[in-house]
Amino acid sequence: MSKLAQDIILRPIISEASMDATMLKKYTFEVDKKANKIEIAKAVEELFNVEVKKVNTSHVRGKLRRQGRFEGYTRSWKKAIVTLTEDSKTIDFFDGMV
Numbered sequence: 001m002s003k004l005a006q007d008i009i010l011r012p013i014i015s016e017a018s019m020d021a022t023m024l025k026k027y028t029f030e031v032d033k034k035a036n037k038i039e040i041a042k043a044v045e046e047l048f049n050v051e052v053k054k055v056n057t058s059h060v061r062g063k064l065r066r067q068g069r070f071e072g073y074t075r076s077w078k079k080a081i082v083t084l085t086e087d088s089k090t091i092d093f094f095d096g097m098v
């Protein structure tokens with residue numbers, strides 16, 4: 001069963017570190033926990049019409065948080081850092097924002 005590209009790439013990670021990495025054509029996404037590097041690369045190529053050079057993945061463990069006397073963990077998730085080829089165009093996350 002093949003997944004849709006929208007089901008694999010959940011959202012971009014917008015942080016100071018990830019925005020600095022965009023100058024090196026590295027983009028950070030939250031992805032489906034069960035997706036592998038090949039599926040992630042194909043999904044990014046399909047969604048953004050770019051050419052992927054490399055994909056690095058890591059599992060982000062949930063952190064312990066407290067709310068008064070109650071405590072629990074935030075959800076764990078999978079992060080993918082996608083590197084594009086040199087001749088590939090850039091991905092602009094802020095197209096619709098003005």
